[in-house]
Amino acid sequence: MTVIELNHLTKHYGKSRGIRDVNLAVEEGEIFGFIGPNGAGKSTTIRTLLGLIYPTSGSAAVFGRNCTEHPEIRKELGYLPSEVFYYDNMRVIDLLNYSASFYKKDCTKRIRELAEMMDLDLKKKIDDLSFGNKKKVGIVQGLLHEPKLIILDEPTSGLDPLMQQKFFELIAEENRKGATVFFSSHILSEVQKMCSRVAFIKEGEIIKLERMSTLQESSYKRISLESAAAIRKEDFSLAGVSHLEVNGNAAKFIFKGNINAIMKAITAVELRNLSVEEPDLEEIFMHYYVKED
Amino acid sequence: MNIFWRELKAGRKGLIIWSACMVLLIASGMGKYTAYSSGGASGELFNQLPSTVKALLGMGSLDVNVMSGYFALLFLYVELTAAIHAVLLGSSIIAKEERDKTAEFLMAKPVSRSTVVTFKLLAALTNIVVLNLVTLISSLVLVSIYNKGQDITGEISYFLWSMFMVQLVFLSFGALLSAWMSQAKSSGAAAAGVLVGSFVISKITDLSDRLSVLNVLSPFKYFSYNRIVAGEGLSPGILILTVLLTAGLSALTYYFYGKRELDIG
Numbered sequence: 001m002t003v004i005e006l007n008h009l010t011k012h013y014g015k016s017r018g019i020r021d022v023n024l025a026v027e028e029g030e031i032f033g034f035i036g037p038n039g040a041g042k043s044t045t046i047r048t049l050l051g052l053i054y055p056t057s058g059s060a061a062v063f064g065r066n067c068t069e070h071p072e073i074r075k076e077l078g079y080l081p082s083e084v085f086y087y088d089n090m091r092v093i094d095l096l097n098y099s100a101s102f103y104k105k106d107c108t109k110r111i112r113e114l115a116e117m118m119d120l121d122l123k124k125k126i127d128d129l130s131f132g133n134k135k136k137v138g139i140v141q142g143l144l145h146e147p148k149l150i151i152l153d154e155p156t157s158g159l160d161p162l163m164q165q166k167f168f169e170l171i172a173e174e175n176r177k178g179a180t181v182f183f184s185s186h187i188l189s190e191v192q193k194m195c196s197r198v199a200f201i202k203e204g205e206i207i208k209l210e211r212m213s214t215l216q217e218s219s220y221k222r223i224s225l226e227s228a229a230a231i232r233k234e235d236f237s238l239a240g241v242s243h244l245e246v247n248g249n250a251a252k253f254i255f256k257g258n259i260n261a262i263m264k265a266i267t268a269v270e271l272r273n274l275s276v277e278e279p280d281l282e283e284i285f286m287h288y289y290v291k292e293d
Numbered sequence: 294m295n296i297f298w299r300e301l302k303a304g305r306k307g308l309i310i311w312s313a314c315m316v317l318l319i320a321s322g323m324g325k326y327t328a329y330s331s332g333g334a335s336g337e338l339f340n341q342l343p344s345t346v347k348a349l350l351g352m353g354s355l356d357v358n359v360m361s362g363y364f365a366l367l368f369l370y371v372e373l374t375a376a377i378h379a380v381l382l383g384s385s386i387i388a389k390e391e392r393d394k395t396a397e398f399l400m401a402k403p404v405s406r407s408t409v410v411t412f413k414l415l416a417a418l419t420n421i422v423v424l425n426l427v428t429l430i431s432s433l434v435l436v437s438i439y440n441k442g443q444d445i446t447g448e449i450s451y452f453l454w455s456m457f458m459v460q461l462v463f464l465s466f467g468a469l470l471s472a473w474m475s476q477a478k479s480s481g482a483a484a485a486g487v488l489v490g491s492f493v494i495s496k497i498t499d500l501s502d503r504l505s506v507l508n509v510l511s512p513f514k515y516f517s518y519n520r521i522v523a524g525e526g527l528s529p530g531i532l533i534l535t536v537l538l539t540a541g542l543s544a545l546t547y548y549f550y551g552k553r554e555l556d557i558g
Binding site (some may be wrong): 013019048050051052054071072073074075077081083084085086087088098099101102141219235240 | 295299335393394395396398399400402403404405408462552554555557
């Protein structure tokens with residue numbers, strides 16, 4: 001079953017912000033990573049999906065329905081916004097009870113559990129909370145009704161590493177229980193541990209959608225070499241080479257493609273040293289994100 | 294319903310302050326009644342004032358020496374206060390979700406925008422009813438303390454009815470402004486501006502009969518004070534028109550809020 005479906009979703013607003021022709025389908029039970037730098041359109045995509053803002057063209061559906069026409073579909077959905085702002089005069093427990101009151105089921109027990117897990121003081125005024133603690137309120141608020149779809153927009157910013165760890169465990173647990181997770185982040189390494197698929201968004205457009213396993217197994221190699229003589233850029237100007245840096249006798253680059261082709265190019269120079277490594281995903285990510293000049 | 298209770302709770306402190314101010318306003322206004330009604334020289338003085346001055350003081354052709362006329366004079370300021378309350382409440386109750394950046398929280402809940410508007414307007418309506426009742430009761434009590442002449446309970450009730458209608462118009466107008474203006478935050482200032490404008494119009498039309506067509510722009514002029522003082526109550530036709538105006542403004546509020554490009558983050 002398709003849980004999230006975006007069809008040619010386009011949203012223009014302001015001058016440069018917005019998204020263009022975004023197509024995505026997230027299946028039930030998967031943890032889907034949505035990766036892009038700040039300002040790429042991640043939040044815009046999510047807000048349009050939730051019906052918080054309206055698309056310029058195209059459509060968005062959750063569980064097969066549009067959130068604007070069927071707001072009741074949002075019962076099955078928990079959302080943690082990237083920046084959390086709540087009614088200042090409320091205590092944490094008041095806000096959580098208010099949030100729970102929209103779902104017509106008793107969430108008292110779940111609120112206690114989550115608060116304990118996240119080490120959150122329910123009696124404090126939201127006003128007095130630090131950024132990280134407000135984020136925890138957001139997490140509990142998004143999960144207290146045990147939604148079938150969890151949408152997280154930059155969920156870990158402001159959380160200390162220990163809390164991040166707990167948070168990931170919590171999300172993994174919800175996923176095991178059957179929840180679908182849509183996880184937006186600008187840090188690839190934090191989603192690579194848990195996501196099954198990942199989409200990359202850049203300047204409002206989806207530039208790549210891949211299985212995490214494919215990404216990890218893909219034949220990206222980071223190659224560094226030193227030679228006896230000066231290296232010219234032309235020596236390695238062949239298809240599949242990117243991020244080429246030449247510095248006198250040394251060169252390094254990322255290569256994707258037929259390994260024999262690059263080996264031929266490498267053996268053409270008089271080598272002094274060579275290393276071939278698996279690049280981490282962060283580097284692949286940078287590969288997608290570096291702005292074209 | 295939860296939105297309704299939430300709004301009532303959030304507005305409680307403000308409502309108490311407005312109610313206290315209203316009681317103080319009526320109490321201090323009634324305290325000056327003796328100066329107007331003591332008869333003799335001061336009564337003569339008021340009658341001799343030029344009609345434009347009387348108009349600007351809000352007396353018009355009212356006889357401020359008797360309680361009903363004096364109450365009408367005081368009522369002008371009471372009504373203005375209630376109208377300011379209503380217009381600010383109407384605009385802020387809609388605009389505050391965007392102003393306080395809580396719209397993203399609220400609108401991700403399983404509620405439609407029209408449900409949100411409905412419960413917010415109901416909460417605001419409750420607020421203006423409470424302020425109206427506080428005004429009614431404190432008027433009746435304070436007037437009875439100073440009144441030595443004819444009982445004016447009926448007149449006061451009609452005045453407060455007319456005030457309720459004016460509150461409704463301004464409440465729905467404030468709500469409409471915040472649903473319609475792209476910068477919801479500035480809707481309060483705009484609403485207050487329009488209110489002052491309509492009050493000034495009501496003063497200008499007092500000065501000359503030839504401008505009375507402008508009264509349509511000023512809800513303060515919808516219900517004739519003289520008619521109430523004369524014991525004739527409210528004009529049913531105007532009552533109906535005012536209700537229709539409120540309904541129209543509210544319908545537009547739903548329409549514009551439904552289409553609104555929410556300002557999130």
